[in-house]
Amino acid sequence: MSDNRLPVDRSGDDGHLPARMDPRSLHPLAHSRNGTALALDLQAEQRRDDDEIDLLAYWHILVKRRRLIASILIAVVALALLATLMATPVYRATVVMQIEKQGNQVIQMQGGQLGGDGFGWDPDFMQTQIGLIKSRSLAERVAADLHMNQATLKSLSAPGWFDRLAGLLRPQTRKSAATPPVTGTQGTDARLQRAAAAIIGGGLSVDPVRDSKLVLINFDSSSAQFSAAAANAIADGFIAAGLERRFGATSYAKTYLEDQLKLTKARLEDSERKLVQFAQEQNLVDTGDKGQSLAVQNLTQLNAALATAQDQRIRAQARWRQASGGAMPADMIGNSNIRTLQQQKGALQAQYQLKLQTFKPEYPEMRQLKGQIDELDRQIAQEVANVRTSVKAEYDAAASQEQLLSGQIASLRTQALDVDGRSIQYNILKREVDTNRQLYDGLLQRYKEVGVTGDVRTNDVSIIDRAEVPGWRFKPSLTSNLSIGLLFGALLGVLVAFLLEFLDDTLKTPGDIEQKLKLAVLGVVPKLGSRDSVAVVSEDPQSSFSEAYRSVRTALQFATDHGVPRTLLISSSGPGEGKSTTAQALARQLTQMGKRVLLVDADLRNPSLHKTFGLRAEHGLSSLLAGACAFSAALQPSGHERLDLILAGPLPPNPAELLSGSKMISLLTVGAERYDHVIVDGPPVLGLADAPILANAVDGTLLMVTSGKTKISAAQAALKRLLAARARIVGCLLTKYDARTAGYGYGYGYRHESYYAYGNKPRLAKS
Numbered sequence: 001m002s003d004n005r006l007p008v009d010r011s012g013d014d015g016h017l018p019a020r021m022d023p024r025s026l027h028p029l030a031h032s033r034n035g036t037a038l039a040l041d042l043q044a045e046q047r048r049d050d051d052e053i054d055l056l057a058y059w060h061i062l063v064k065r066r067r068l069i070a071s072i073l074i075a076v077v078a079l080a081l082l083a084t085l086m087a088t089p090v091y092r093a094t095v096v097m098q099i100e101k102q103g104n105q106v107i108q109m110q111g112g113q114l115g116g117d118g119f120g121w122d123p124d125f126m127q128t129q130i131g132l133i134k135s136r137s138l139a140e141r142v143a144a145d146l147h148m149n150q151a152t153l154k155s156l157s158a159p160g161w162f163d164r165l166a167g168l169l170r171p172q173t174r175k176s177a178a179t180p181p182v183t184g185t186q187g188t189d190a191r192l193q194r195a196a197a198a199i200i201g202g203g204l205s206v207d208p209v210r211d212s213k214l215v216l217i218n219f220d221s222s223s224a225q226f227s228a229a230a231a232n233a234i235a236d237g238f239i240a241a242g243l244e245r246r247f248g249a250t251s252y253a254k255t256y257l258e259d260q261l262k263l264t265k266a267r268l269e270d271s272e273r274k275l276v277q278f279a280q281e282q283n284l285v286d287t288g289d290k291g292q293s294l295a296v297q298n299l300t301q302l303n304a305a306l307a308t309a310q311d312q313r314i315r316a317q318a319r320w321r322q323a324s325g326g327a328m329p330a331d332m333i334g335n336s337n338i339r340t341l342q343q344q345k346g347a348l349q350a351q352y353q354l355k356l357q358t359f360k361p362e363y364p365e366m367r368q369l370k371g372q373i374d375e376l377d378r379q380i381a382q383e384v385a386n387v388r389t390s391v392k393a394e395y396d397a398a399a400s401q402e403q404l405l406s407g408q409i410a411s412l413r414t415q416a417l418d419v420d421g422r423s424i425q426y427n428i429l430k431r432e433v434d435t436n437r438q439l440y441d442g443l444l445q446r447y448k449e450v451g452v453t454g455d456v457r458t459n460d461v462s463i464i465d466r467a468e469v470p471g472w473r474f475k476p477s478l479t480s481n482l483s484i485g486l487l488f489g490a491l492l493g494v495l496v497a498f499l500l501e502f503l504d505d506t507l508k509t510p511g512d513i514e515q516k517l518k519l520a521v522l523g524v525v526p527k528l529g530s531r532d533s534v535a536v537v538s539e540d541p542q543s544s545f546s547e548a549y550r551s552v553r554t555a556l557q558f559a560t561d562h563g564v565p566r567t568l569l570i571s572s573s574g575p576g577e578g579k580s581t582t583a584q585a586l587a588r589q590l591t592q593m594g595k596r597v598l599l600v601d602a603d604l605r606n607p608s609l610h611k612t613f614g615l616r617a618e619h620g621l622s623s624l625l626a627g628a629c630a631f632s633a634a635l636q637p638s639g640h641e642r643l644d645l646i647l648a649g650p651l652p653p654n655p656a657e658l659l660s661g662s663k664m665i666s667l668l669t670v671g672a673e674r675y676d677h678v679i680v681d682g683p684p685v686l687g688l689a690d691a692p693i694l695a696n697a698v699d700g701t702l703l704m705v706t707s708g709k710t711k712i713s714a715a716q717a718a719l720k721r722l723l724a725a726r727a728r729i730v731g732c733l734l735t736k737y738d739a740r741t742a743g744y745g746y747g748y749g750y751r752h753e754s755y756y757a758y759g760n761k762p763r764l765a766k767s
Contacts, residue, residue, distance in 0.1 A: 564590065606683070695725050
């Protein structure tokens with residue numbers, strides 16, 4: 001036989017949102033494995049199943065709680081409709097304004113400004129303007145412009161039906177007796193002004209248009225005419241307040257600039273007098289060059305001249321060294337007759353050599369040529385000596401000029417250092433004069449600009465569209481409120497439905513049993529109507545109640561390899577779950593198959609079969625197990641063919657000891673020999689040791705589960721106890737099942753009643 005597996009109930013288990021089950025995981029019997037191993041396997045399978053989400057299960061929950069969801073939805077929509085109809089209508093008027101940021105600098109200086117607004121767009125500028133529009137001072141100004149009196153305030157603050165109804169539910173706050181009442185005309189006017197400003201501020205809302213310089217000024221009130229008037233008054237008041245602030249800033253700027261001009265002029269004159277006086281005392285002359293005296297300028301010029309002289313001396317010295325070494329400078333040779341003389345000498349020497357081939361040196365013509373050559377040599381030597389003399393003179397002149405300039409520079413350097421030392425204070429005074437003059441010129445220029453533009457009050461705020469009297473209320477909107485109520489009601493209904501389903505930790509459907517207990521459901525007994533009784537529907541073979549137990553009988557025939565277990569225990573996790581009714585019904589169904597059945601009431605603590613059959617239990621199971629009577633004496637006829645009874649008998653003080661003895665095994669053995677089947681109506685599993693003892697002794701155990709009553713934890717705990725007792729559980733039987741309220745179909749999508757009433761009119765009764 002296959003194994004039964006029980007999941008361990010963990011915290012956070014959804015309880016009623018089952019994942020889709022694999023039919024192969026159902027185990028109708030549990031006798032081939034150890035109970036502890038089965039429990040561990042069931043826990044592992046539970047974790048695997050919890051990872052899957054069955055959307056159909058969520059839909060079944062919604063179908064099951066459809067009446068609750070519909071009721072909540074209707075209630076919320078009705079409340080939304082009632083609130084909309086009873087609320088005071090509010091009208092909104094809107095003014096479209098354009099707000100530009102213009103520069104209005106009062107004092108412009110390097111690195112910043114003093115007073116006024118800067119040019120360009122400031123990301124905080126729009127928020128500042130919105131804050132000014134919402135300011136209390138503007139609200140008071142608008143209230144004064146609109147001439148709001150006591151009657152106007154009363155009409156605008158009159159509560160509607162909904163507000164009056166809400167006021168009845170809220171406790172009224174009593175005025176403090178310690179606060180004296182405001183009396184007098186002045187106090188009344190101040191209180192009226194504050195109340196009017198509060199109404200203006202309460203109805204005002206400002207919405208900037210995204211990515212633009214437009215602002216929407218909205219005003220909401222219960223009067224359409226007042227909304228339009230207030231919105232236009234707010235726009236006009238904001239423009240007027242801005243102009244007044246700008247005019248006030250200009251007047252303040254002129255006064256401020258006049259004072260600053262007087263102070264700056266006095267400082268400038270004082271600094272100039274100090275500068276002239278110090279220059280006279282120190283005999284300093286301002287050359288107009290920044291930070292340089294005459295001595296410094298002369299020293300600078302002489303330094304430049306010395307550098308030029310040194311360059312000339314170096315060149316002359318190099319030429320003289322070249323000339324002294326025998327090599328004449330090329331430029332000097334080019335400017336003299338040396339080259340001409342050398343050319344003439346070369347020509348005579350060539351002529352001399354040519355004639356020397358014909359004449360001897362002593363020949364007169366040859367001697368004449370020789371004399372001419374010697375004369376040219378003398379002239380060339382004379383010219384070379386003149387060139388050397390000229391180069392030497394040039395070098396001497398350059399060296400003398402350099403020495404003279406060096407001497408003058410040394411003299412001027414001492415004089416310049418002395419002047420620089422005395423010019424430090426002069427430069428300080430001169431910088432102070434320049435600074436004061438710049439400040440005075442800037443202030444004077446700005447004062448002239450403010451004087452010219454003071455009366456020209458340009459405005460950077462303009463009205464694009466003025467407010468008109470609204471023709472329809474702004475709120476409450478019937479369509480919007482009903483839509484919100486419909487959405488909120490549906491959402492609230494679904495949330496409440498899921499919340500109740502999560503809080504409900506009972507087994508209600510066959511799917512719950514298959515997932516939570518991992519047991520096969522052998523049958524589903526429908527919930528009967530209030531006018532029918534179990535006895536009546538049991539006698540009717542065409543009722544869905546009888547058909548359900550016939551289905552259970554059929555399922556039991558396939559529960560084991562030899563058919564219906566010879567000895568079968570009917571038990572449940574707690575009392576009142578239909579154990580006795582099921583035991584009696586199954587016994588009758590087996591007798592209808594021609595089987596001889598023995599029905600044993602083994603609930604020695606709270607027996608009930610004697611009431612069902614109307615018999616007295618003078619002798620019964622307790623007497624038989626205690627040895628007070630024989631087996632035949634404990635038997636009683638049931639009034640039905642092939643069905644005998646053994647009632648519980650007198651209630652013993654120790655039921656568990658009697659059931660755990662060997663006589664109980666003997667009773668089941670004898671009963672199985674004399675009868676085809678022995679059905680034991682057992683006690684509940686939880687809290688008692690009786691049921692596990694009986695479950696270990698019989699061939700099979702059928703666990704009862706009442707739909708909507710048996711808790712998951714109780715059923716799992718009962719199954720664990722039975723598995724620990726090595727019980728052979730053949731499956732579960734779900735009783736008092738109402739498919740209409742459970743929200744689930746059973747049996748390949750068919751409703752349970754329709755399935756059992758196929759071809760017959762279904763009959764429902766309450767068991």
